[in-house]
Amino acid sequence: MTMKRKLRWGQQRGSTAEALAAEAERHLVVSAEPTKTQRIWGEGFGLLATRALQIIIVLVLTGAIVWGMHALTTVVIPLLLALIFASTFSPVMRWLRARGVADALATVMVLLGIVVILAGIAWLIVWAVQDQWDDLSSQAQDGFAQVLDWVKTLPFAPDSAQIADWRDSVVDFLTSSQFGSGALAGVGAVTNFVTGLVLMVVVLFFFLKDGPRIWEFVLRPFSGEALARARRAGDKTVSTLGSYVRGTAAVAAVDAIGIGIGLLILQVPLALPLAVLVFVLAFIPLVGATVAGILAALVALVANGPLSAVLVVGVVVLVNQLEGNFLQPVLMGRTLKLHALVILLALTIGTVTGGILGAVLAVPIAAVAWGIIQVWDGPGLPAKWARAR
Helix, strand or coil: CCHHHHHHHHHHHHHHHHHHHHHHHHHHHHHHCCCHHHHHHHCHHHHHHHHHHHHHHHHHHHHHHHHHHHHCHHHHHHHHHHHHHHHHCHHHHHHHHHCCCCHHHHHHHHHHHHHHHHHHHHHHHHHHHHHCHHHHHHHHHHHHHHHHHHHHCCCCCCCHHHHHHHHHHHHHHHCCHHHHHHHHHHHHHHHHHHHHHHHHHHHHHHHHHHHHHHHHHHCCCCCHHHHHHHHHHHHHHHHHHHHHHHHHHHHHHHHHHHHHHHHHHCCCCCHHHHHHHHHHHCCCCCHHHHHHHHHHHHHHHHHHCHHHHHHHHHHHHHHHHHHHHHHHHHHCCHHHCCCHHHHHHHHHHHHHHHHHHHHHHHHHHHHHHHHHHHCCCECCECCHHHCCC
């Protein structure tokens, strides 16, 4: 091939390459132009419809999950309780393993400890109430009589005939077949409770003994950044649940002791049962302390008069201020502190979906969700939308 032919061939090749590049650029420009469908869905109403469809899909999925959990309450609740207890006592398991205790033996020891603690609390509640049951019933009757006397003074108060009709309706209901079917339903509830309790103990045993291995099995489908995120979420769940339950138990014990001492000083009847009730209700934030304070004030009102009731309210408020400003920040940490509105919404949703047990579990679940958001993009790095600006 002569030099001229090589030069012409190179020029032709260059021109062909330039033509191909120009054609590709033209096709790229044409393809970059939005289609009619893209223009329609990219306008204001199209974006609104897209967001509305996304919200509907999320709500449907959320509703399906809630319905499934509600339908499988006998399984879901024991699993959640077992996870909470396992997270609470995970430091004890680590301490025993670090000292060479076998996994099976450490699990049995911790499980027996949990059973003893729960049985002790239940026995204390039963003993406190049973020991003063006569006083409790008489105080309740006196309080009910005082309420009826006060209602009769109202301008729209029912007359004696209406009160008698209401009482007869209650008696008829108690002696009807409908109440009998309700009693049978109560027997079924007791059976479900026993089944759930046995399931919780079994699941708790395996969580305590093989928790790390079970978690590694759950993480098998993940890899890369998804695996790191799942590990952070799991660690945050365990630490949040454990810290929440241990801190709440400590705060509840201090509240019960403080209010119990105040009731004893003021010589309010049923001081010990009320103190135990304060401890139990303290696991329901906001609402629990309020209900316990109202009950204590009512007992003091019936037994000792208005001044004693006012003093009891003062004691309850003082203890609650001590709890909110000192105990919770020290024992539970600022990271677990949720806004009061979030707690109220969580309590409402939990109560509607799961009753009293749902109200108890709602706040720790909300704390776990917020804790996972705080480590979503890395250790100490929240999700983008949750970062402070």
